Amino acid sequence: MYRYNDFDHEFVKSRTEEFRSQVARRIDGSLTEDEFKPLRLRNGLYLQLHAYMLRVAVPYGTLNSAQMQQLAYIAERWDKGYGHFTTRQNIQYNWPKLADIPDILDALAQVEMHAIQTSGNCIRNVTSDHFAGAAADEIEDPRPTAELLRQWSTDHPEFQYLPRKFKIAITGSPNDRAVTRAHDIGLRMVRNEAGEAGYEVMVGGGLGRTPMVGKTVRDFLPKADLLPYLEAILQVYNLHGRRDNKYKARIKILVHETGLDPLKADIEAAFQSIRKTFVHPKAELIAGLDAAFAPPEFNNTRSLAFEDAQAANPAFRAFVETNVAEHKNPAYGIVTISLKPVGGAPGDATAEQMRLVAELAELYGHDEIRVSHEQNLILPHVRQSDIPLVYQRLLEAGLATANIGLISDIIACPGMDYCALATARSIPIAQDIATHFEARGLEREIGHMKIKISGCINACGHHHVGHIGILGLERKGQELYQITLGGDGRENMAVGERAGPGFSADALMDALDRLINAYLTVREHDEEAFIDTYKRLGAAPFLAALYPEEADDARAA
Amino acid sequence: MAKVFPPKIVSANDLMDGDVVYLTAQNTWSRQITEAVIAPDEAAAEILLAKGEERQDLIVGAYLLDVAIGDDGAPSPTHFREKYRLNGPSIDYLAPQKQSFVAQSNTQTTLSEGA
Ligand code: HEM
Numbered sequence: 233m234y235r236y237n238d239f240d241h242e243f244v245k246s247r248t249e250e251f252r253s254q255v256a257r258r259i260d261g262s263l264t265e266d267e268f269k270p271l272r273l274r275n276g277l278y279l280q281l282h283a284y285m286l287r288v289a290v291p292y293g294t295l296n297s298a299q300m301q302q303l304a305y306i307a308e309r310w311d312k313g314y315g316h317f318t319t320r321q322n323i324q325y326n327w328p329k330l331a332d333i334p335d336i337l338d339a340l341a342q343v344e345m346h347a348i349q350t351s352g353n354c355i356r357n358v359t360s361d362h363f364a365g366a367a368a369d370e371i372e373d374p375r376p377t378a379e380l381l382r383q384w385s386t387d388h389p390e391f392q393y394l395p396r397k398f399k400i401a402i403t404g405s406p407n408d409r410a411v412t413r414a415h416d417i418g419l420r421m422v423r424n425e426a427g428e429a430g431y432e433v434m435v436g437g438g439l440g441r442t443p444m445v446g447k448t449v450r451d452f453l454p455k456a457d458l459l460p461y462l463e464a465i466l467q468v469y470n471l472h473g474r475r476d477n478k479y480k481a482r483i484k485i486l487v488h489e490t491g492l493d494p495l496k497a498d499i500e501a502a503f504q505s506i507r508k509t510f511v512h513p514k515a516e517l518i519a520g521l522d523a524a525f526a527p528p529e530f531n532n533t534r535s536l537a538f539e540d541a542q543a544a545n546p547a548f549r550a551f552v553e554t555n556v557a558e559h560k561n562p563a564y565g566i567v568t569i570s571l572k573p574v575g576g577a578p579g580d581a582t583a584e585q586m587r588l589v590a591e592l593a594e595l596y597g598h599d600e601i602r603v604s605h606e607q608n609l610i611l612p613h614v615r616q617s618d619i620p621l622v623y624q625r626l627l628e629a630g631l632a633t634a635n636i637g638l639i640s641d642i643i644a645c646p647g648m649d650y651c652a653l654a655t656a657r658s659i660p661i662a663q664d665i666a667t668h669f670e671a672r673g674l675e676r677e678i679g680h681m682k683i684k685i686s687g688c689i690n691a692c693g694h695h696h697v698g699h700i701g702i703l704g705l706e707r708k709g710q711e712l713y714q715i716t717l718g719g720d721g722r723e724n725m726a727v728g729e730r731a732g733p734g735f736s737a738d739a740l741m742d743a744l745d746r747l748i749n750a751y752l753t754v755r756e757h758d759e760e761a762f763i764d765t766y767k768r769l770g771a772a773p774f775l776a777a778l779y780p781e782e783a784d785d786a787r788a789a
Numbered sequence: 790m791a792k793v794f795p796p797k798i799v800s801a802n803d804l805m806d807g808d809v810v811y812l813t814a815q816n817t818w819s820r821q822i823t824e825a826v827i828a829p830d831e832a833a834a835e836i837l838l839a840k841g842e843e844r845q846d847l848i849v850g851a852y853l854l855d856v857a858i859g860d861d862g863a864p865s866p867t868h869f870r871e872k873y874r875l876n877g878p879s880i881d882y883l884a885p886q887k888q889s890f891v892a893q894s895n896t897q898t899t900l901s902e903g904a
């Protein structure tokens with residue numbers, strides 16, 4: 233794991249000190265809210281409906297157990313005993329008090345964490361594959377590159393006043409688990425014909441009110457060219473990105489308005505000139521980053537405990553089926569800890585639960601924890617023969633929900649239960665769906681399914697890439713839920729298509745029931761996932777199920 | 790027909806903890822909506838909002854919201870967003886905590902308190 237150097241420590245410390253004095257000046261009245269707001273946002277502090285919210289960066293989703301312990305401590309000491317893990321691989325505290333924020337930031341700095349660049353028009357926390365460093369399908373661990381990008385972008389003078397926020401995601405696997413095509417820049421590791429590792433570079437993806445699929449500007453970029461090339465993209469964006477209209481300021485609009493080929497030419501031209509004078513990071517720095525993310529020393533001794541436990545305990549077998557993924561070391565498994573207990577708020581974890589995860593990581597997981605954009609936690613390196621013990625402990629803490637990738641593993645943004653921008657609630661919808669399909673006993677039969685819910689057009693809940701996406705809106709003083717179908721967040725990303733008129737919260741569950749029933753009827757076989765059935769048949773059978781009256785009318789006509 | 794002016798009150802968030810607060814007739818901020826001062830017409834609403842904006846050192850983001858007046862004379866918000874603001878999150882957000890606390894005491898984990 234990457235450890236802060238003196239520069240990092242000093243930088244975070246000075247930022248915390250600076251913010252401490254800014255908070256003090258806001259409290260004593262010498263700063264107005266208009267003056268203070270941009271300062272607090274630069275430090276991850278938002279105001280929501282009922283309280284402040286502090287957004288803490290978890291760079292590329294990687295935590296060690298001491299950091300998780302500290303997150304638990306902060307939740308208990310300064311919040312209401314829980315935190316919310318988000319689609320940006322961050323953790324948000326929902327109830328901190330203004331006067332306590334500097335102390336919280338100090339507590340974070342003690343474990344090499346902070347809330348810098350979690351907000352504002354800068355390069356945000358770089359997100360990554362949550363299985364990074366462990367996945368069987370990985371070409372290389374993307375985190376040394378992600379850390380390099382963090383260092384390069386943090387406080388970079390040219391990138392503090394971009395036209396708009398800027399998000400980078402990176403995956404080291406050909407199978408994209410980091411939704412890279414939905415980011416301003418997406419990087420996907422690939423090999424060229426010579427077998428060298430490099431990046432496919434995608435630009436202009438994004439969700440929000442104008443969802444767009446990132447377009448490939450380079451099929452293969454050698455690793456060594458990455459920084460000058462990204463600098464070229466940012467230079468083009470900084471020069472030509474629109475600053476006149478907030479809604480048109482993201483790079484996706486520039487890509488769209490300029491057209492891919494002219495933009496590619498601009499980037500290449502900028503790249504050719506930048507690379508001439510570009511000062512590459514020193515070889516020691518790169519080697520240091522590679523060493524910081526070197527795999528742990530695996531213990532390859534095996535027993536039959538894993539197999540025996542599966543044979544003896546059907547509940548454990550079910551857990552393994554959904555929550556344990558293939559590790560690159562055959563003696564190991566990747567354990568996903570679901571933060572989606574049926575009926576709970578997706579992504580919430582209590583201080584006790586965080587402590588347990590920290591303890592399990594320390595005892596059985598080489599001290600490593602990951603946060604996924606799907607709002608779950610991961611123990612990336614667990615020896616298979618230890619997984620039964622880990623499962624037992626998770627079970628006792630209410631953390632062994634065996635639903636990863638199933639219909640109740642829902643992404644939901646905070647929505648109107650917390651968020652000041654929301655037009656409708658999203659968490660209760662997620663709770664209702666999970667509870668409903670659990671009660672119908674259909675979860676395993678439905679199989680692989682991604683439902684994603686946002687409480688407004690900003691799309692923080694990724695609804696555009698949900699197999700079933702749900703967007704909460706307001707109409708005539710009531711919450712209204714619009715369904716999109718066929719979204720897909722993987723390497724072949726697709727934006728879901730709007731099905732038709734929205735549903736009231738009351739009518740939504742029946743509509744989803746009809747939709748799921750239709751899928752179970754028309755799928756080719758039990759293994760065909762909803763998204764595959766949708767791709768094979770198109771929207772028609774699903775629209776007929778969602779809007780039966782219209783289908784009847786059409787038949788009558 | 791002239792449009793009926795819905796009565797309004799002024800709300801904001803408390804500077805220190807973000808709590809939802811309402812402007813009172815005494816020009817103070819209260820956490821009780823029952824203590825909110827009601828503007829019956831547009832002119833009164835403008836004056837109230839200006840008053841609300843005076844104490845920037847106490848609150849953040851004063852604004853007007855529509856209310857209905859109950860039989861007891863107390864205001865209640867008409868829009869669902871303001872209802873959630875008034876009543877807090879509609880979900881039982883502390884529930885899992887209690888549940889895991891029980892689990893924790895059963896397993897007797899002893900862990901350091903962090904730093
Ligand atoms: C105080 C709460 C929040 C505020 C004010 C907020 C604000 C916004 C806004 C304004 C956008 C639209 C950006 C654009 O289209 O240019 C956005 C997008 C997004 N936010 Fe949030 N958000 C909040 C909470 C969250 C949470 C909890 C998550 C993670 C669960 C999140 C993750 C995202 C993602 C993934 C996007 C879409 C990706 C993109 O930028 O295109 N946000 N947010």
Ligand code: SF4
Pocket residue numbers: 645646647648651652653654655686687688689690691692693
């Ligand atoms: S999608 Fe809207 S409601 Fe949900 S967190 Fe983002 S801004 Fe808030």
